[in-house]
Amino acid sequence: xxxxxFERNExxxxxxxxxxxxxxxxxxxxxxxxxxxxxxxxQLAVDVGCGTGQSTRSLxxxxxxxxxxxxxxxxxxxxxxxxxxxxxxSYMLAPAEQLPFEDGSVDLITASVSxxxxxxxxxxxxxxxxxxxxxxxxxxCLYPFFxxxxxxCSKALTDVFTEVTDxxxxxxxxxxxxxxxxxxxxxxxxxxxxxxxxxxKILLKRSMPVADLVGLCESICTxxxxxxxxxxxxxxxxxxxxHSLLEIMGTSSTATQLEICTNYVCVLACKSV
Numbered sequence: 001x002x003x004x005x006f007e008r009n010e011x012x013x014x015x016x017x018x019x020x021x022x023x024x025x026x027x028x029x030x031x032x033x034x035x036x037x038x039x040x041x042x043q044l045a046v047d048v049g050c051g052t053g054q055s056t057r058s059l060x061x062x063x064x065x066x067x068x069x070x071x072x073x074x075x076x077x078x079x080x081x082x083x084x085x086x087x088x089x090s091y092m093l094a095p096a097e098q099l100p101f102e103d104g105s106v107d108l109i110t111a112s113v114s115x116x117x118x119x120x121x122x123x124x125x126x127x128x129x130x131x132x133x134x135x136x137x138x139x140x141c142l143y144p145f146f147x148x149x150x151x152x153c154s155k156a157l158t159d160v161f162t163e164v165t166d167x168x169x170x171x172x173x174x175x176x177x178x179x180x181x182x183x184x185x186x187x188x189x190x191x192x193x194x195x196x197x198x199x200x201k202i203l204l205k206r207s208m209p210v211a212d213l214v215g216l217c218e219s220i221c222t223x224x225x226x227x228x229x230x231x232x233x234x235x236x237x238x239x240x241x242x243h244s245l246l247e248i249m250g251t252s253s254t255a256t257q258l259e260i261c262t263n264y265v266c267v268l269a270c271k272s273v
Contacts, residue, residue, distance in 0.1 A: 030138040037270040038134040049114025053080030060086035097122035101130040115139040116176035140266040149259040172225035183265040196269035211254035
């Protein structure tokens, strides 16, 4: 089944503010694959499950005549439209399973940290319909467990954050979480194209203040599910996380920087002629 998240404007704003952008290596990998398999010109790229348009705007830096972000959430589309971008970028409200494009009209379809929530069978059927011959599909995702690094307390920080992540995924995740944890293996297997590959262990390393790491937790779907189920417990949970991180680091300032490390996985596929 397909899932609906980000229905509230407040949640979409949090997501835009705190969600981690994909490393440059992911976009370079996708565009290199497209150039190898199809070649220029690149006319239309479609970013499905575009959210607030972060990944859509990343595509605008490349040689596409037009880039369109598609999402099922009106709140996400509103947030995406409110952010300044290239004139070649636009957004549409539509589900991943019913793409509003003509047959054989799209050069590249991407799905950034979203494909695990789609009805995969229906989505892939639409992908096959709208892609041009030799058009490409790229689905990529952030692995949800992070290593945290700060001075000599990295292990303690990582252990705390792993416990938090495990709780949220276990209690407030869904079937999509399993696909993330398997690094999109099942999604790769489901792709009907013969020409396909799965790239794992694309390193993501970022420095961020403690406040932003806590904000990232607040922005993700699993925490928002927790918040809807029990607001008081969820808010206390987030406060305890922040307190634990600061205590371990020996600081009282949420502006203190730490480093996060994790991986991206990317599934790439090319439609035959």
